[in-house]
Amino acid sequence: MRCSRRLIVLAGLGAWFSARCALAASPLAEAETLYADWLDATYALATVRAGPADVRDGRDAGAWSRERDRDAALLATRLDALKAVRLGAADRAALKAMRQGLAEAPTTPAAAAPGESEARCRGAADARLEREPLSQALYACFEHYGNHLEFEGGTIARTTALELLQELDTSARRAALLRAFAPLWNALAPADANGPYRRLIRLAAADQAAHGNSPIAAAARTVGAPERDVEGWLVAVLARWGRAIDPTPVEPWDYWHRHTAATRVLDPEIGAGRILELTKRYYLDLGADLDALGVEHDLAIRPGKAPLAYADFVRIGREVDGRWRPAIARVSANVEKGGLFVLNEIVHEDGHAVHMAAVRTRPAYFDLGDDLFIEAFADVTSWSVAEPAWQRRYLGHAVDESGALEALYTGVVLDAAWGLFELRMLRAPDSDPNAVWTDITSRYLHVVPHPELPWWALRVQLVDLPGYMINYGLGAVLTADLRDRTRRAIGSFDAGNPRWYAWTSEHLLRFGKSRPTPTLLNAFLGRPVSTRALIAELNRIRPPRQGLSASRRRALP
Numbered sequence: 001m002r003c004s005r006r007l008i009v010l011a012g013l014g015a016w017f018s019a020r021c022a023l024a025a026s027p028l029a030e031a032e033t034l035y036a037d038w039l040d041a042t043y044a045l046a047t048v049r050a051g052p053a054d055v056r057d058g059r060d061a062g063a064w065s066r067e068r069d070r071d072a073a074l075l076a077t078r079l080d081a082l083k084a085v086r087l088g089a090a091d092r093a094a095l096k097a098m099r100q101g102l103a104e105a106p107t108t109p110a111a112a113a114p115g116e117s118e119a120r121c122r123g124a125a126d127a128r129l130e131r132e133p134l135s136q137a138l139y140a141c142f143e144h145y146g147n148h149l150e151f152e153g154g155t156i157a158r159t160t161a162l163e164l165l166q167e168l169d170t171s172a173r174r175a176a177l178l179r180a181f182a183p184l185w186n187a188l189a190p191a192d193a194n195g196p197y198r199r200l201i202r203l204a205a206a207d208q209a210a211h212g213n214s215p216i217a218a219a220a221r222t223v224g225a226p227e228r229d230v231e232g233w234l235v236a237v238l239a240r241w242g243r244a245i246d247p248t249p250v251e252p253w254d255y256w257h258r259h260t261a262a263t264r265v266l267d268p269e270i271g272a273g274r275i276l277e278l279t280k281r282y283y284l285d286l287g288a289d290l291d292a293l294g295v296e297h298d299l300a301i302r303p304g305k306a307p308l309a310y311a312d313f314v315r316i317g318r319e320v321d322g323r324w325r326p327a328i329a330r331v332s333a334n335v336e337k338g339g340l341f342v343l344n345e346i347v348h349e350d351g352h353a354v355h356m357a358a359v360r361t362r363p364a365y366f367d368l369g370d371d372l373f374i375e376a377f378a379d380v381t382s383w384s385v386a387e388p389a390w391q392r393r394y395l396g397h398a399v400d401e402s403g404a405l406e407a408l409y410t411g412v413v414l415d416a417a418w419g420l421f422e423l424r425m426l427r428a429p430d431s432d433p434n435a436v437w438t439d440i441t442s443r444y445l446h447v448v449p450h451p452e453l454p455w456w457a458l459r460v461q462l463v464d465l466p467g468y469m470i471n472y473g474l475g476a477v478l479t480a481d482l483r484d485r486t487r488r489a490i491g492s493f494d495a496g497n498p499r500w501y502a503w504t505s506e507h508l509l510r511f512g513k514s515r516p517t518p519t520l521l522n523a524f525l526g527r528p529v530s531t532r533a534l535i536a537e538l539n540r541i542r543p544p545r546q547g548l549s550a551s552r553r554r555a556l557p
């Protein structure tokens with residue numbers, strides 16, 4: 001029969017083979033095919049809506065929308081009918097996964113029409129808005145204001161501003177640049193206890209309490225830690241950073257510049273035009289040919305485009321006419337300027353793309369796993385660009401290791417700070433966000449207190465998905481663990497390693513949602529996730545020689 005014939009052809013793809021046989025023999029087969037069609041239509045529609053092309057596989061948004069709605073309606077009927085069917089344990093689990101998938105349809109940023117972002121953003125002032133429309137309104141503010149920051153007579157995107165905060169030569173220019181976020185901040189976080197962000201965080205906290213869908217609890221589950229330990233993990237990482245860096249207080253606009261001094265010389269060599277070439281070369285050396293995998297990149301700036309970098313499916317991977325048809329992924333970002341920060345971001349998004357292409361599982365489980373794992377995995381490769389070995393191979397020379405790592409962890413610990421910020425805001429949603437942020441950044445990052453500035457409001461995720469930053473903040477702990485485990489198994493991969501993609505796919509990526517992420521991680525690491533690897537990485541940063549004595553340094557929080 002077909003299954004045994006394919007066994008010969010597909011030796012080595014055991015999980016895929018058994019998934020396929022299970023599907024062919026399953027009473028779920030018809031519903032599952034429909035589920036795969038619905039996912040494909042959903043992602044095709046999202047791709048068209050994101051632009052720039054308004055047609056995919058010969059169909060426009062209207063046609064894909066009709067297809068998706070038809071599939072969804074049929075699927076809902078089929079899934080309902082299966083309630084009456086006696087199913088084995090595996091099929092019951094797959095059915096549950098499909099029900100959940102249909103209920104939580106993937107959402108992807110769509111490009112906004114001219115004037116749409118501005119009108120939506122203005123709507124955030126309406127105190128009656130519910131959580132979801134308020135989130136969408138504030139997301140629109142990030143497009144309208146965040147992607148159009150007025151600075152030195154021109155208009156720049158938020159990502160460019162974050163890169164320039166590392167590069168600009170004088171503190172006055174950097175201060176002016178951070179203050180260019182003021183229109184965005186006024187829309188999000190005016191000095192008003194009932195401002196849009198404060199309403200959003202209260203609604204999000206209430207929603208999470210009512211539905212038990214706290215991202216903090218989910219993140220804790222992924223790493224296998226009790227939820228009450230998460231705060232301690234973040235604080236341990238931040239405190240270690242605080243001891244590793246120069247403790248002289250630094251203004252918020254100078255924070256990035258101070259800690260990226262070593263890598264600044266590399267920025268001019270990584271022009272916007274080289275970003276794609278560099279990420280492709282690196283992944284090719286890792287055994288993941290982005291072109292052969294069909295990864296699509298949409299990196300140009302254009303009006304109405306999603307204001308954040310993200311990766312998503314164009315279509316899922318599935319069996320078609322007896323052959324495995326791989327997933328296709330796309331990366332969207334706003335690259336108008338190069339630099340190491342921007343490169344790191346694109347290598348991260350390509351990490352998602354290769355993850356998507358590696359999944360081999362039945363449609364019911366066609367996803368990537370828990371959010372924290374997804375984000376942590378994407379950083380496994382993006383952290384490498386900070387390593388001297390990477391820089392030597394791809395740029396021809398490297399900067400001092402300690403300085404390069406300090407530059408990398410400048411952003412990593414800011415993510416941990418944002419994770420802690422959201423954890424505390426969601427726990428006590430009536431808190432003043434500026435005060436919470438000031439406390440964290442002055443205590444651990446040695447940033448001069450500026451409680452009058454909502455300079456925490458730099459990340460789209462804070463309004464798009466309140467609580468999501470934990471996946472980067474706590475995700476860094478897992479990233480360090482995954483990097484360490486991988487290095488022990490196949491050797492260094494900072495300057496490429498042809499075994500990396502095959503080995504990582506086999507041990508980590510191919511399962512999709514067919515295995516619970518905590519189980520997968522435990523098996524991969526051979527132990528629970530721990531902060532040890534990340535703390536060891538931070539220990540590679542040499543403390544500043546000048547200034548404080550060792551005893552004073554130890555006494556810092």
Ligand SMILES: [Zn+2]
Nearest residue numbers: 348352375378
């Ligand atoms: Zn990501």
